[in-house]
Amino acid sequence: MTSKKNGYLWGAIAGVSIATAAVAGARVGQPDSTLDRTMLLKTSTAPIFAPPPGAPLSFADIFEKVSPAVVSINVTSKVDASALRRQIPGLPFDIVPRGAPEGEDGDSEGGTTGRGQPRLPTQQSSGSGFFISADGYIVTNNHVVENAEEIKVVLKDERELEAVVVGRDEGTDLAVLKVKGSSFPFVNFENSAKPRVGDWVITVGNPFGLGGTATAGIISAYGRDIGETFVDYIQIDAPINRGNSGGPTFDVFGRVIGVNTAIFSPSGGSVGIGFAIPSDVADATTKALISGGKITRGYIGASIQNYTAEMADAQGLPGQKGAIVADLVPGGPSAKAGLTPGDVVVAVNGVTVKTSSELTREVAKARAGDTLSLEVLRDGKRRTVDIRSGVRPTEKELAANDNSGSPRSSGGASGPTVQLPAVLGLKLMPLDAAARTRLNIDAPLRGVVVDSVDQSSDAAQRGLRKNDVITQAGGRPVASASDFSAAVEAAKRSGRPSILIGVYRAGRTTFLPIKVSG
Numbered sequence: 001m002t003s004k005k006n007g008y009l010w011g012a013i014a015g016v017s018i019a020t021a022a023v024a025g026a027r028v029g030q031p032d033s034t035l036d037r038t039m040l041l042k043t044s045t046a047p048i049f050a051p052p053p054g055a056p057l058s059f060a061d062i063f064e065k066v067s068p069a070v071v072s073i074n075v076t077s078k079v080d081a082s083a084l085r086r087q088i089p090g091l092p093f094d095i096v097p098r099g100a101p102e103g104e105d106g107d108s109e110g111g112t113t114g115r116g117q118p119r120l121p122t123q124q125s126s127g128s129g130f131f132i133s134a135d136g137y138i139v140t141n142n143h144v145v146e147n148a149e150e151i152k153v154v155l156k157d158e159r160e161l162e163a164v165v166v167g168r169d170e171g172t173d174l175a176v177l178k179v180k181g182s183s184f185p186f187v188n189f190e191n192s193a194k195p196r197v198g199d200w201v202i203t204v205g206n207p208f209g210l211g212g213t214a215t216a217g218i219i220s221a222y223g224r225d226i227g228e229t230f231v232d233y234i235q236i237d238a239p240i241n242r243g244n245s246g247g248p249t250f251d252v253f254g255r256v257i258g259v260n261t262a263i264f265s266p267s268g269g270s271v272g273i274g275f276a277i278p279s280d281v282a283d284a285t286t287k288a289l290i291s292g293g294k295i296t297r298g299y300i301g302a303s304i305q306n307y308t309a310e311m312a313d314a315q316g317l318p319g320q321k322g323a324i325v326a327d328l329v330p331g332g333p334s335a336k337a338g339l340t341p342g343d344v345v346v347a348v349n350g351v352t353v354k355t356s357s358e359l360t361r362e363v364a365k366a367r368a369g370d371t372l373s374l375e376v377l378r379d380g381k382r383r384t385v386d387i388r389s390g391v392r393p394t395e396k397e398l399a400a401n402d403n404s405g406s407p408r409s410s411g412g413a414s415g416p417t418v419q420l421p422a423v424l425g426l427k428l429m430p431l432d433a434a435a436r437t438r439l440n441i442d443a444p445l446r447g448v449v450v451d452s453v454d455q456s457s458d459a460a461q462r463g464l465r466k467n468d469v470i471t472q473a474g475g476r477p478v479a480s481a482s483d484f485s486a487a488v489e490a491a492k493r494s495g496r497p498s499i500l501i502g503v504y505r506a507g508r509t510t511f512l513p514i515k516v517s518g
Contacts, residue, residue, distance in 0.1 A: 059202050063214045066254045068156045068185040072206035073127045076150040128205035128247030131186035138177040139286050140246030141261050142168045145175050153179055167289030170395040171230040173261050176289045189283040190255035195219055203238045205247030215239045229360050233275040234258045240274040249276045298366030299392035301332020304356045307344050310513040314498040321354040322346040326509045337387040342472055347375035423488055425457025426450055428481040446479050447471035458515040472502030491516050
């Protein structure tokens with residue numbers, strides 16, 4: 001695995017005979033006259049330290065209860081031909097390993113197809129999963145099985161069963177498998193009670209192919225955003241590693257409160273920070289996959305980013321949060337409804353949004369044809385834009401259409417031009433016909449081209465570079481270097497510390513705050 005509510009009672013885990021087991025079942029922090037709260041118990045000679053109230057003495061009982069429902073998942077998949085290609089610097093061609101030409105089927109030994117053509121090799125990988133029903137439905141991660149040609153599920157009793165994919169959802173990284181049979185041991189999602197930060201959890205899975213591994217820890221945090229769109233993750237400190245993907249996180253009652261999906265790992269191994277998909281998200285998603293095999297989400301056709309504190313200061317809106325619109329899909333729902341780049345979305349259907357992720361999740365709740373009422377800030381004023389939702393494309397379709405290819409970089413000159421003095425460390429050139437050809441920019445885009453950047457400037461520190469196109473400054477379109485200079489001077493006169501600019505690069509626009517003084 002690599003690498004997205006009510007009160008709660010502690011429960012006893014191990015059945016033990018000593019008196020301290022009486023603490024199990026008591027709510028943490030509540031007095032109980034029947035309990036001896038002395039933390040130091042005396043035996044004949046040596047002191048024995050008892051755990052504080054609520055801490056399990058053992059996880060053995062809970063593991064014995066839930067582990068039969070947890071499975072190891074072994075996957076055979078094709079090796080991506082592009083990943084096998086190698087290029088030696090200085091040679092004008094790629095080297096493809098023998099037996100692995102692009103576009104052919106294959107097996108683990110390479111070899112040839114029935115037509116005598118070489119085959120692609122296959123690779124083996126493993127993950128975890130768990131039964132959610134007696135008739136053989138299994139939950140795991142999408143990334144465990146998305147390229148699978150063959151899936152084998154290994155049960156605790158060492159039976160090996162073939163599995164088929166019922167449905168996958170890239171957005172939440174969840175998948176449902178099915179094996180033939182009945183009377184399988186299964187576990188349930190817990191959606192009514194939510195453990196607190198600091199509560200015990202136990203994970204069971206197949207790390208590094210070591211099936212039936214149990215680890216314990218606590219919930220470290222809720223609502224972690226790790227870059228995935230549709231999930232606020234639970235952070236746990238129970239060790240999880242490669243191969244734990246798709247395995248369950250249990251509370252001390254043996255109920256599933258999360259699906260392990262990612263780790264924070266500079267080294268590639270566990271550093272004690274893992275992330276699980278909350279049970280309510282997993283439950284709703286898997287039920288939808290079982291009933292229809294596919295998840296659909298709302299879509300407005302806009303690229304967005306977080307509206308940061310620096311951006312808000314640059315526009316004279318200190319403390320304002322939301323999501324700023326960077327780009328629109330031509331002919332998409334937002335473009336048709338009149339949303340514009342630079343609009344700051346602060347609410348959807350009356351629900352406040354503070355980040356781009358929150359906006360995406362609110363939009364995703366809509367069905368095709370639903371009307372989404374977006375409250376936006378434009379030129380410092382609030383207004384409402386009603387957008388008719390479409391259907392969100394798959395993540396692969398979105399990636400294929402993000403226009404993020406590198407711009408062409410021919411060395412041809414753009415002809416004689418008039419260049420104004422540097423502003424904020426930026427020397428700017430017109431976006432004329434020659435520049436459009438050189439940078440492969442479609443005609444509708446308007447702006448000025450960055451010709452050079454002073455490396456000591458704040459613009460350089462923010463990442464601006466040669467051939468970027470500035471399309472907006474201070475909330476207004478920029479069509480010339482003079483427009484940009486005027487916007488900077490206006491920001492200075494208003495006493496703002498920075499100016500918000502729109503920067504077009506490699507097919508997409510990003511907004512950046514640039515300091516106007518100091």
